[in-house]
Amino acid sequence: MKATIALAVDQLSFAYGAKKALDRLSFQIYAGECTILLGPNGAGKTTLFSLITRLYDSHDGHIALCGFDLQQQTCKALATVGIVFQQTTLDMDMSVMDNLYYHAALHGIGRKQAGQRIEQELQRLNMWERRQEKVRQLNGGHKRRVEIARALLHQPSLLLLDEPTVGLDVPSRQAIVDYVHQLARETGLAVLWASHLIDEIYPGDHLLVLHKGQIKANGTVNEVLTLTGTASIREASQQLTQGEAT
């Protein structure tokens, strides 16, 4: 039996003026599944994320989050999503704790409950000791951990990660990749991870290859390898995106 659908995208299109950014995308993301949205720069990954979080709006196609239509039931739909944007979105002058309390307030979580959840998430990410530090004082990897903790604070069903490891060193990247995969496995969290880095993919992941606004492949790692007749994801990605992946 297939797991619950956390995200359903149906015939979604979007254009910046005359320039088409996404062209009739349709796919689904399931609970407990880690889906890597693979594509070179400019493929449309960030646009897709902006549509899923309703920063942009499209009248061509539908998006449903945990069964809630994003257009009709926006607030209920957005309550099911946690997101880490490509660019850091923390308040640099506030402490780690204050940033997380602010996010909790936006999601209607009371102070006491927020405190418990913040401790839980920061402990899990080994950031509890640094909770009183200003975000500005943290390094890139630690800032990302705080952003992941924030994205998980309201216990979402779907976690969106828009190239969260860009600019991080290898150990920091690896720690984040491992942690997110573990979360999906153990908690049933659905993950949509936009990346153009092949080495962030685990063998059990689901792949969505996006190129020039269109889905070029949608399946497990093995299915994509079979589809392209290649031996590695790097080759498959290069073939599907005509040599533009890194």
Add this chain to the structure above:
Amino acid sequence: MRVTHYWRALWGIVGRELWRFVTQRERFVSALVRPLVWLFVFAAGFRAALGLAISPPYETYILYEVYITPGLCGMIQLFNGMQSSLSMVYDREMGSMRILLVSPLPRWFLLLSKLLAGVGVSVLQVYVFLAIAWADDIQAPWQGYLWAMPALLLSGLMLGALGLLLSSFIKQLENFAGVMNFVIFPMFFLSTALYPLWKLKESSILLHQIAQYNPFSQAVELIRFALYGQLNLHALIYTSAAFAVFMAAAIFGYNPSKGMMSRKGGA
């Protein structure tokens, strides 16, 4: 969606803005220096040059400093509204605005909360300014300081909503200089903040008419009358209507499917 959710979010947004205001002392000081320079330098210099006839709400001849005090209260709120707008453009460029806009609350509520947070800060600034003016013997009746509160809230909302609307149009921080030249200065100088309407009429009918229809003039008059325990109904209606129009336009501007956000490509 529960009421407590709205309440917590509102306090989260207001608390964050107040925290920023308290911790950024230079912002607090610079917000006060501007009107104080006008009050103690400009007004002192022009006191002799500008004669003022008795006109409501004043019942006797007044010093020029007394006349411009409500206008400077408006000035604080005008600059604060634009400062909030600037910080929203900055937040949008830095990305932190996204976290607010993807919250599971209606966008109008998020914008209104952000607006209320800015108004709270501006009202605080105005009262500190009025306290300094009071200490220098520029005093209104004590009840006036209480009556001024709702007037300041409404004028702050109107000017803040204008700032919010402008921020939905401005894509880059660099473009903000234009706001100073094309919005703040004309609004301030073409108003009753520094000189009464009849004085303007003596110089130019056109300037008089512009000042009359300038919503900032109406906000200043609302504050001026309130400081003397009187209600200027025309100013109240005009300021309320301007607030409603600016707020509706700002909500439209931030609507991802209808407003500027859709044309610019998001927040």
